[in-house]
Amino acid sequence: MNDLRQGGPVGESITLAELLRTEPMRAVQLHALAGLDRVVDEVRLVDDVEQVRAARPGTLVVLQHGIARTAWSTAIAVRYAWERNVRAVICELDMVAAPSVISLAERLSVPLGIHGGDLAALALELSAIVAYPEASRARLVARCAELVAQQYDVDSILAVVQSELPGVQVTLHTPPRHTEGQATAAPEPSIRVPMGRLDVRQGRELLATLERGSVAWARTVHAVLEIARAQIIACEAAAQIGLAQRRQLEEWTLRQLVEPGPRGGGHPGWREQLAPAGPGGQLHRPEARAAAERLGWRLGPRVIAGSIVPLDTDMPVDDDLDLTLAAAWPQGLDLAGPVRHGEGWGVWISFEDELETGSPEQARTLERRALRTLSATLQRCLEQVSIGITLLAGVGTPVGADGLATSLRHAELAARAARDRPGQPPQSFTDLGARAFLAAVDGPALRELALETLAPLASVEDGIVLAQTLGAYLDCGGSTGRAAELLGVHRNTVTGRIDRIRRLGVDIEAPGTRLGIHMAAHLLGR
Template identity: 35%
Template sequence: MSRNRTPEPLSVAELVHFGPLSSARAFAADHLDRQVSRVALVSELDQIRQCEPHAALVLHGSAALGAWAVESALRLAWERNASCVIAPAEIAVTSSTAQLAERLRVPLFVVEDPATHALELSAAVADTEAARARLTARCAVLFGERSTVRDILGVINSEVPGVTAALVADDGYVIAGRSAAGRPDGGHRVRVPVPGPDGRPWAELVAQLAAWSPSWVETVELILRLARAPLAASVGRSWLAIAHQAASERLLLQTLLRGEDVTDPARDAGWRLDGRHVAVVLRVAERSVQAEDSTTPAVIVAWRETFAHLPLVPVEDGWAAWWTDPEAEPEEVAAQVRDFLNPVRVPLELTAGVGVAGEGVNGLRRSVAEAQLASAVASRIGGGAVELFGELGPRAVLACLPVTEIAAAAQVALENLLGAPDAEVLITALAALLDCAGSTGQAAARLGVHRNTVLGRIERIRARGVDLDSPDQRLALHLACYSLLSSRGWRS
């Protein structure tokens, strides 16, 4: 905290949460945001009329003789804009007294020894930095004793007065803590980035403050920074456990897909091998940031939030899962996966391939292989794409081709065609025509245009030096068109 600025007075809430009033019995406890600039030991009610605003009034002597005196003190405290009233424990606080405190919004505290509390309050109010340092130290100790994200957030929300905290993802999703802190509307906020296990910013620790002052903001920010290391450690432990499990399951799935009998270990892992399976393989879109080993836990955590009952196992170039259900259909599975890919909370553009339904272990092996081929096709389209192997048919074989190298050669061979202002339109039309074995009518239906439009595009293609009549060139043209459409993100 800056030594060049006089720290703001403590609030009643601070005195309750980590100060002399922590053990006091409280009434009207929802109104603790008032600051306390001084402490007044009051033995006569008339003395309250001389008190300055923002004082904590400690009653003793004749000022504390019965509930009527306390109620009179509350009224006078309200008139003088006092911060709170503190009375001795021997006074029985009636329901009418409690209601009066609530109606006047003046906090009332009952303590065993008012004189001792007056001294302790005066010391705390006189040295606010020391009081806030005690709060910071207490939070640091409690952070060290907590092991989960939820418990660490709980320390902030329970110990720091007037603060509502949450761990929030980049897209505003509240990972843990109180959702009110994550809402963008209203209130003063303190934000501190939280690194993930890889050291890069992973989320943001957000605290909403009921009361604002420069000194209090610095205190809250310091507490949030102290929470970052325990939060990162907690996330790291959970991610390490997920990564360890994922590595084991990857070896198990590889063994299963090779045709070896791993029925018992697979069932121990909770996998269902009998019945009807539809496999799915997730893969990162080719034109996005590529996946690293450190992203596997994030993908698995996001998957579990949506499909808690389904395994997600790392495979080459992606992650595999499968639905086991007598009525499972690839189209229905694809629809569910599309919904998952839309709001997925991982810093990756994911795509997916869906295999054909298969029975038993052999059917599962085949469905996974099909899903891998379909996912390769989807990855070249872009984030969120889902391809079904059953709809691709033999075209899935194209997923195995070195598209980047073929596209580079195609750029040279079809330089004149690619130089046309409407190159994308012409390449798309050429690909459709070749897909339809030269039928202009089918190509037009596929492109959603009139047949004459296709004929006009064919003439422009011919004018650019492309020979459509040579059987020897059709396969090369077909591959060239496919590679260009895939590498440039054009849709056929």
């Protein structure tokens, strides 16, 4: 029996799991893995099975070719290895003999390696690693650095680290938000590597949980995590820069598409102000059209726009919030946007017009289908997106491609009006009625006028509920049934509330004040 080399000094020991992940072992088929956290003290190359019987505990045994190929001799070696607490047995077996020996190794929990190459050379390489494990660890760190540098996203980086570090569980942890007095359940890792001040999200850490291992192995894991940390920061920073550049291009392109183009001299009348930009508008500028094509935006023949706004009117739609929404927005949608516009973000879909369908009725069917599609898509997106604030959506009117600005303006008014009824599906501009004017001109003076108009309702405790009921009742043309369906209550509830409003002195039927009462009800019901 050849004692090639015993393990190095205390503190430089190497476990079986670590040894099995070294470069020489990559060509070895491993079976019956057990006791991976145990230390390997030495490697021995044997040419007689009786020599296995004399091996010291902690030895990794490599059988020479003479006894490594036959099932009976290898099986005896495995039994002796079990008796002597040998860490593992490496041999050479053909496909016919291997199954029975593998089954025996699994029953005895003796790790078995099958190698088709030069067993003596393998034993020599393994003995060098056991004697000087730090050199092997340095090679592992270098290998991890090379592989990690080839990855460009967090999941791939963590997958490389996880696959290269034996017996180590690696995660990227973000501490959950919690209020004072509440404890958060944090994992108990062996190693923590804070992502640091350059991280795009504060407070994150790379956590590694080691099953067992030496202090030297822990240092190796820490070194690999530092390399992974740097690459994660670099990848995410590059992604943020790329996303910010795209967002700037999207905003510029949308402005070019919706801002009115130059017109003739003189002060335009109201008809000219409301008319969409014609052939002289920005839509037909080559640079705007080229930018839209690069972004993959489809424009027409007809479009319907949507708008997304924060529920909180004081919430600024700044760069940070815009990038957060862009990163969280679902991918693979047949939808342009969201692009920052107005009080929030604009989106739109394109569909065919009557010239291509050949029938006005077919065109109206396409419009209704497009409206339903956009509304449902926005609803799904708002349900999936979680950015720490409540978002509302509105849907504009179907227009030609030159009228994108008009549809976006209508969609934003519908989204503003949705603040009256948060939690409802996206509002459609065509369903707003008088609420469209309120969304456009809402302000302190208008709210004060509403309080004066409906002073009887403002003076009771449930005045807001009564105002909401009155607004829905008038929206539905005095139909208690439709108003009940809109409010999600019983018809008798609506009837009772309307009767109470009349008893409080509000004359709902007076033609001269009905419109003002209608608007005031929506303002007070917010």
